[in-house]
Amino acid sequence: MTAARESPTGRRATPDEVVGAPAVRRSGPVLLSEVAAHAGVSLATASRVLSGSRSVGEPHRGRVLAAAQELRYTPNAQAQAVARGASNVVGLIIHDVLDPYFSSIAGGVMRQVEERELVVFLASTHSDVDRELEFVQTMRSHRVRALIICGSRTTDRAHNERLAHELEGYAAAGGQAAVISQDRLGTHAVVPQNRTGARALARELCRLGHRRFAVLAGPRGLLTSRDRLTGFREGLVAEGVDVADLQVLHGEFTREGGESLAARLIAQGPLPTCVFAVNDVMALGALAGFRAAGVRVPDDVSLAGFDDIAPLRDVVPSLTSVHLPLEEMGARAAQLALDTEPQTTSQAVKVHAEVVLRDSTRRLA
Amino acid sequence: MTAARESPTGRRATPDEVVGAPAVRRSGPVLLSEVAAHAGVSLATASRVLSGSRSVGEPHRGRVLAAAQELRYTPNAQAQAVARGASNVVGLIIHDVLDPYFSSIAGGVMRQVEERELVVFLASTHSDVDRELEFVQTMRSHRVRALIICGSRTTDRAHNERLAHELEGYAAAGGQAAVISQDRLGTHAVVPQNRTGARALARELCRLGHRRFAVLAGPRGLLTSRDRLTGFREGLVAEGVDVADLQVLHGEFTREGGESLAARLIAQGPLPTCVFAVNDVMALGALAGFRAAGVRVPDDVSLAGFDDIAPLRDVVPSLTSVHLPLEEMGARAAQLALDTEPQTTSQAVKVHAEVVLRDSTRRLA
């Protein structure tokens, strides 16, 4: 912005000038041209030495390297990207770094990115679909070589279309994208088996003897929540549970959401024997809510979540959940976006979800 | 990298060629020049309309916008950065996204960054000091306008000097840096009162009647660990506790580290009445370690941590800790780096650390 290049004076310094004002360092980054001048070679040669794009004879080679070192030259990655027509940046769009679900996924992505010596642009949407769209634009404008979105997954058709449209634009411009947990967007996709996982969970819970359930669901518009709810319902039906009186409470997909839903559930009257929170963050909130109200888990009510996020390890009682290999999902998405040839037909990787019974769900007598 | 522009044939297409192959859309991003051509104005005008750098008369203005929309033009941010001589990217270097301490800080940074409509480059060092150095280089080469490091804080003099040197180079090139939890690096700094906090914690624990302590410390080379240990010791001395037989175990600054240290502590013989883990992640590990060994907290041993990370909220027993406003620290660092004029003398912000007594530390009879 306030670039204020103060170069007007800046012609080539004659030897005398060098003697005259030795310490007057131009501020701002050192340029390749300065390195070249310092080494007494042409710009082209300096470039070739430093980027290793072609062999350069020893005398010159050494001098360029020395000059670069002495001047503390750092190539301008932006200019390089422009000149080469390709960047080494990967875009990552998630909801929130603070949410363990997303940070685990981000961790997986980062690992892959680091292995390839790339760099990641991180953007967090805070669940705002418009920001999501906006960020796709931003990423595109930064010409990221790959884009990974772990996003909204809303049922909002209009939004999904716009997103698909954006992504198509991104792809048309030569980028590779992978979306986590949502397919049919015309990109690579890594999708957890939400429905199957929830179905399996329902089955296990029924096998523990539970018949009366409540579900703490996310916002109605979220596909993830809907899929898990649907799967759970199917599972119950398969086990012969009457789903008619299944209590389903909708709230935010956050800890606070879970907490207040638990409170609402308690207020509504007799508790079911088992509560399924469609994700672990909500389950943790619910756990806190129950505890605050003096409702004991699992004695008074059983509680299960979904995702098997890391902090679950330290909770008491340990939470029953449906395990998702979050880091792997991130890593896989990164691989899809980074290792696939552009123009390949997009792949969809299904991720297995596995029920893990722990102490928060008890067997009924 | 494999840029492979398919231009060898690529001289300028003659009008005839255009007629010959009308639908052959060049792949790759749409260029500003194409937009300009489409709108029938000059490149300059198109640029001005789209960047709003100068007012442009209505007939042209409208046509440029229409053309841009129709062609789905996205400006090349890299080229813009080169041309403008300033980028709108902020660099963030942390150890690990998966660690709640760092992700909280990252969250704070992100908030500030988003408010300013900038974008962040995230790099994680996984506690590797060399990678840290490397990343500073990378960030510098990407010409990030601000750099926030939440890093190693090692006692390794050589490394610190190299880091300071790197940062000085970055600053000389016109960048603004802020470092979290380490000062004397010649940059802005946000430093938590580790020592004071630990001292206060020691005092509170003594007031609960504890006299025999153990400290689960991080690697010897980590300043954060050392400061907290020092402060804790000072606090004990101030309370008249004999520090001679204070048990100090060193391990990794991770959950696993805490877990195995707890095991070691148990194996070593009679437990002290209270254990201080120098950070919460270790404390959580220790809690798990104790639990696994059948040692009850706080009945058999009291346990305290430091940082007050988010997952602590859901742990049972709730953990006594020293609260640090992590998000704010990140936000503050971002502000320092973003809102300060370059060349200003660097500021150091001290962050208050406050003891929060919870259920994991009990009062001795």
Next chain:
DNA sequence: CCGCGATGGGAAAGGGCTTGCCGACGCGTC
């Protein structure tokens, strides 16, 4: 001694964008 291919250096043409400058134009004023 000459021609040959291989090698390495440099000038210059990009890459996609911004912006300083100039000139054209329309308007109001005296």
Next chain:
DNA sequence: GACGCGTCGGCAAGCCCTTTCCCATCGCGG
């Protein structure tokens, strides 16, 4: 009607690199 002024287009010169040519040089066999 001439002049000044403000507005707005466009040319072209940047920004900092990479890479394509092309030419000079060199070693070498014929």
